[in-house]
Amino acid sequence: MSDATRPRARIAALLASLIPGLLAGCLPAAAEPLRAVLELYTSQGCAVCPPAEHLFGDLARRPGLLALTFPVTYWDYLGWKDTLGHSLFTDRQRAYATAHGEVRIYTPALVINGGAALAGANRAGIETIMQETRAGGLRVPVRTEEQGDRIVVEVGADPNPPGRADVWLVPLLRSRAVAVERGENRGRVATYVNVVRGLYRLGAWTGQAARFEAPRSAIQVGEADSYAILVQGALGGQPGRIWGAAKGPGL
Template identity: 50%
Template sequence: MDRDTTDRAATFLLRRAFGLVLAAVLAATALPAGAGERNPVVIELYTSQGCASCQPASRVLGEFAREPGIIALTFPITYWDYLGWKDVYGLPAFTARQRAYAALRGERQVFTPQAIVNGEPSMIRSDRISLERALRRARANSATQVSVRSWEEGDRICVDVGASAAPDAQADLWLLPVMRHRRIAIGGGENKGQVVDYINVVRGMQRIGPWTGRAAHFEVPRHAAKVAEADSYVVVLQGASEGRPSRILGAAKAEGF
């Protein structure tokens, strides 16, 4: 074999080796479609238009809402309505939900603003440092999350829920219609004269059905998500303890959310 042939062979082998290494690197680092949203973390912010300290928390929630892998939701409550301004989006069901979380911890008091991450009983205030700490904990537990995938077919919202390794896993699948953005002028109370930017306001909760730990498929009419000015939706798989909401096991959001 002459020198030129030897050089060409060596070059071919080097290129082939480089190609194999590059392919291995790409395979190790590439994410499948939608992987950035796999096992998203759900932040619930309990707030009120009549709460003077809630607006900074809403701004923090808006910042987290733009991050991949996070579903940030606003739950307006009603127990501050007597302070001179009734929250136009507050729902008694959300007040009851927050109180139910508190009851899981044996607490009788609730407050705003308050953030709950993945339905964990440990409640935190909604400053950025506390939220980042809670998000790290939630992501560390992501391996125990259940896959939830949603899409639309015709007039139906379809949801696939994966299986759980836990033999006694049980939860409920919920549809949460969401209004992604509204700007509200406050006419009374502690925030009188201010303008509030609402992000991802939950407008209701509809139970789709029970989940018993096995892979399952669910469908619900699309109009179920078109309520009370909602323009999007989130699907949440959440456990329950004595009828109270507990850990969120998985979630998915509508395309374009």
């Protein structure tokens, strides 16, 4: 090798050693598998809800968690009608209470993986349950993607299925701030993440690998700009344990 070509060879060798590391640094990190679905039942008319909503925003940013906000309607009589509330979400919370033998519902309430509720601002209790879920995760694999004007959902098999479950497409509004003008929170700005705008049942899952499709128009309700997928047990028509979930774009 001549003296003129030696510098070029050294530069080429250096680049060859650096490129794999540079490429690896450009690749997106693999998403942590979902291990918990958190449902916050809240209301713009609930004076004690803002701390729970703030905590929920922090939880929503944690990897491995799917956070869903369900605004309810039963505090509307206090002087401010929740602008995001829906009776469907109130019914869902009541159904959870019935399934778990509870006699009342309240806000802010947090339901984890379809289990019993706890106070939405109970940071210590929430952290304890989060630690319990850290070792496991949601047992049923779920994958979703958009293909043209269709949303395609693939639910994996389970050799020991936990029972019959329904597969749900959940339209979401990823972020919304609401200025409350009347009622107990008058003058406050309520800030929400992943606000549920509807529940769209795709079909039943019985333990076998299954594929579901829905038109993308199914999520175009209430200003929704993303969606989630839930595989949730059905207990006599009541919502049961959540066995699998997936996040849509931007979550």
